[in-house]
Amino acid sequence: MVAEPAQDQSVQELEDKQEWWWVAEKKRSKRLDYLRKSVWKKGALGGNYAPGIKLDLECATLFTDMWKFWKYDPIMMRRAKAIAHVLDNKTIFITDHSQLVGYFGSLPNTIMWRVDGASMVNEEAYNEPGIMPEPENESLQKVAELNDYWAGQTAVDKVARILDPEDAVKFLSGAIGWGAPSSAYGYSGKDYEYLFAGRRGFEDIIEEINAAVENAEDKTVGVPGPEILDIYDRLQNWDAMILVLEAGIRHARRYARLARTMAENMETDEKRREELLKIAETCERVPARAPRNLQESLQYDHFIQIFARTEAHEGAWPARPDYYHGPYYDKDVNVDKTLTKEEALDLVGEFMIRAYEVGGFAPRWAREGLQGITGTWVWTLGGVNKDGSDACNDLTVAFLQAARLVRVSNPTFGFRWHPKVKDEVLRECFECIRHGLGYPSMRNDPLLIQNAMHWHGHPLEEARTWVHQACMSPCPTTKHGVQPMRMASATANCAKMVEYALHNGYDHVVGMQMGPETGDAAKFHDFEELFQAWVKQMEWLTSLLVRTVNLGRYKDPEFFGRPFLSGMSERSVESGLDVVSPVGDRGNCWVTAFTWVENIDSLAAVKKLVFDDKKYTMEQLLSALKANWDGYEEMRLDFVNNAPKWGNDDDYVDDIMLRCLRETARHSRVMKCPSGNSWPILPENVSGNIHYASIVGALPNGRRCGDALYDGGISPGPGLDKKGPSAVLKSCGKIDHVSDGRAFLLNQRLSPTQLAGEKGYQLWKAYIRTWADLGLDHVQFNMVSDETLRAAQKDPEKYSEVIVRVAGYSAHFVDISRKTQDNIIQRTVQGI
């Protein structure tokens, strides 16, 4: 429960005390207050679901029933029929005071279960305590029945059977990466250009599909030849797309009918009755036809997200709401004046809450890696139009204002900064950061547009449409640029690169030979030998993960199938291919590089203390590492304090960072995705730095097995950035943020006291200018004091609404594990 603010305190008093969560409660409308407090939080606390959260058995059962029934259909059609059955029959609900509707589970407290995704996950669902709906025994029996049916025939089971056995064992060891190589658990981009810029509703798309079908059918009764053979499959796919699009329209009309029933039979309040009729009108309009106003536009977008998530467990939420809904805001608020700014703010705030509500069952490793949230839902704001002009609009501001009122930890925002952003918009970004939300993260738009063109050859106009595909990676929202499936399984636990280079490819934590044998490090004569061993381990590790993902991507249309996502994507509507098929997709892949900076600090420490200063031998170092530094404390502190550390503008170590990045960038071009494009790396961590704490062994940077790893993609180690924020920026600025990788995550903690008032804003603005001048692509801030965070540790009830930036996402501080909390407190608070 949310503790109540002291009623007798004024907004001003609460603002002075920087208790922003109480300020929000006092400032927001009654409606937003109700909706915010009534929403069921689906993010796990530490790694556990909150009391009252239940597994959604209704949808899983409906899906499986129909899947079984249509067993002779091809996979797209079979899935389409199963999804349609779910949408037609599951329980739907409308929460009091809400104006937007749609949830992918059947009740507000349920978490969706992707029953056809992975048997391993299904087994975890069975064993997860506390999430079975009452009566528990009946539910457990139902889950067991479903698990029996799906065992061996989920999407991931099918991929696992054809993986190289050695690759599979190493991947499944959990030591080198995570994720599932299937779009059942992917990050799926939406073709917003087709849907929103193209002003299409589902009926328009169905018409286009029908035209394509007619054309194709003409060919199947024409001259025989090889070129008509795959048309038969495409015809089935098109039928499947139509089937789900129609089901989507019917599903929305169920909400329309419910809202009308409520208005006509139950509701006594005249104003609410009008709202319900408006919901009915909205759901009769969208998704069938293109939206006409803000409410319809937001509702359409939300339906699209819900439908896609009914089809797959999407772990991200690529979106650019200010850009695509902005014209409707302008029309309603500024031109037609059918909405006041306050009314629009209510809609925008609720739009965020509706997304916050969404959550599916995730395995424990994912819950630990993404503590407090259900996926990395980073919505993109700001940026430029296709012609390069400033794209910020009044809705950009409304989203930033609404965020401070509803204070959800998911979705968060990434703001596309560029030199033409107006001061009033930048101020709104700063206010969100000052209010301790940890978002928006700041993204360097001109640089990232260039980066998208450099790595994947996206044309300028398309690159300018980019959204955050997950936490960080930019991806266009266009026909050939949109990425239908990015799987988290190309997520590398990079600290293993240096660990394996030091141990001849052997992993002492999991106890098996993992990487190639690159030589006994005790016999290395110089740093170069160690570095070359590192290069080989890096090549091996990234290649293994990429092979797995490429295979999963290539086989996905056969093993899983995405009729809904296909039906909402221009490429598939035109071609009749599953949108996950790489055909016609330009490719936008990246390897998420977790625990990256440990490589740099470790290599630098060995170079300095072993090879340059000759203070220790490699043998001594290896003995200390094997002992997890136990009994070597003085030596360990030497490796921490007397070897150069990344983030202090010291070329000795910064040059090693550049060498590592450039070797990896070279290899990124050797590895190809199924579309033939490159695989750049993207250093960041979500909360993988905690997840991997007990999986990465002792390292020469001074960490022991068990210690949290560094928190950011290129953030210095907590407490090791001793030379202040400019030195951090200068070190990070030595990286070429276009050609050295896809993006680079930098966490910074700033002092809320220093950044109070107008002076604080000006200081921050100057900092951002320097950040941009030095050519960094990303920075995000925590601006909550140590005092507040410590108080929250002692009295979590009272501080339940304090939000912090963990890594590529934000979370409520009390929802993350003690170890993660401590890791955040330990970060250096920079005076700027």
Added chain:
Amino acid sequence: MSTCAECRSFFLREDEPGQGDCVRRVVDPRQAFYQSKPVREDNDASGCESFQKK
């Protein structure tokens, strides 16, 4: 045997003969809402704890 058609929560769909929605108010520990689930009018209501005669 009582059927859903006789229940206060049953609302017949205009365009689908025999088919209706069971619409009920629910108050859970966090929020209040109306829920809807498809039911047929001739559905056996004898086992339904929420049945309320019209």
Added chain:
Amino acid sequence: MKCTECSHEAGVSSFRYLYNARIDAPITLRQCPQCQAWLAVDEMAGEARQRVDAGEAPWGKSAGIEGLAEDAR
């Protein structure tokens, strides 16, 4: 090393290692194999400094043992 809670005595490494207080300070968090208490340990001196309750205060900067890591340096 001697546990501050139950006086169990054994080598430092037989106290289960949990995590560090700060990478650049010799304070770590270990668990007594006998009474399971979490202890703030000075690795340099090989001494348990104080009990740290789970969910209380394992880190040098966090709630409960603010400043301990700095003091120990």
